[in-house]
Amino acid sequence: MxxxxxxxxxxxxxxxxxxxxxxxxxxxxxxxxxxxxxxxxxxxxxxxxxxxxxxxxxxxxxxxxxxxxxxxxxxxxxxxxxxxxxxxxxxxxxxxxxxxxxxxxxxxxxxxxxxxxxxxxRDVCTHTMRKLLSGHYHIDAQGARQILLYCVAGNARLTTPETAEEVFCSGDLMLLNETHPASGIALELTADEGAVLFLITLEFLDKGAD
The missing domain is CATH 2.60.120.10 (Jelly Rolls)
Structure with a gap:
């Protein structure tokens, strides 16, 4: 990752x-x-x-x-x-x-x-966008090659099985890139009170694409 x-x-x-x-x-x-x-x-x-x-x-x-x-x-x-x-x-x-x-x-x-x-x-990848408010989220995106997390307001904390906790705040953008496409991406996200984030999941039509 x-x-x-x-x-x-x-x-x-x-x-x-x-x-x-x-x-x-x-x-x-x-x-x-x-x-x-x-x-x-x-x-x-x-x-x-x-x-x-x-x-x-x-x-x-x-x-x-x-x-x-x-x-x-x-x-x-x-x-x-x-x-x-x-x-x-x-x-x-x-x-x-x-x-x-x-x-x-x-x-x-x-x-x-x-x-x-x-x-x-369109001929390379697809995406979905989801709005997240305060709370705890377990995200298991099977088939995802990349995930973007954009923090619009407030603060949030992110952990994955391979990484330590990352704290990010309003205006920050995180990109998670899975180097083994078949694995997908799993993460834990905690958004503090008042936080607003957008989660964008990307799947590549060619699973081996970089």
Whole structure:
């Protein structure tokens, strides 16, 4: 098991692909990739005005609202998928999954919104995103090659069978990388009162991929 950690001083901010705003890149894989060749990318964004999302063909996305009132996503469905409509996302909503090809226009319900965005290349890997609040969690992700844990607020403690306890706090991101893909990833996580975290599990279609 390999573990990597980032904090707020490690992140970089850049313009959106369509130039309509800015995003803060928390982590990208492989390291040194860009928007044209990443396998996965985790970022946050501050949405201050209404407008369209960038197009990312071949990419699967998951979006969660971190702060602000609400983000309304107006979607134009792809052929054979869910009908067009509006999706209302708040801090209490489950993370919303959609494809990078889907035409999405964002509308702010009130003031600006901060969001978390996970993207994975569809022909290489899949991902799931789950929001965790205060409490103790036993996570046994069979088949997972990598797990990301992003702490939005508060503090948390993480242990695995191979590592000592790691304490991380608001703004920290942890990557757990299983060097033996068939093993999956098991961990114990304790989130303190008031903590908010997101757990992202990654499975590679090629189980031997690095």
């Amino acid at each position: 390999l573990m990597q950690r980032w904090s707020e001083s490690d992140y970089q901010t850049m313009p959106w692909k369509n130039g309509g705003g800015s995003t803060t890149e928390l982590a990208i894989f492989p390291a040194g990739s860009d928007l044209d060749n990443f396998i996965w990318r985790l970022s946050t964004a501050q949405v201050a005005v209404d407008g369209p999302f960038s197009s990312f063909p071949g990419i699967d996305r998951t979006l969660a609202v971190l702060s602000g009132a609400a983000l309304i996503l107006h979607t134009k469905a792809e052929q054979g998928t869910t009908p067009s409509g509006a999706v209302h996302l708040t801090q209490n909503s489950a993370p919303y999954c959609f494809t990078g090809e889907l035409e999405v226009a964002a509308e702010l319900a009130e003031s600006s919104v901060s969001d978390l965005n996970m993207m994975t290349r």
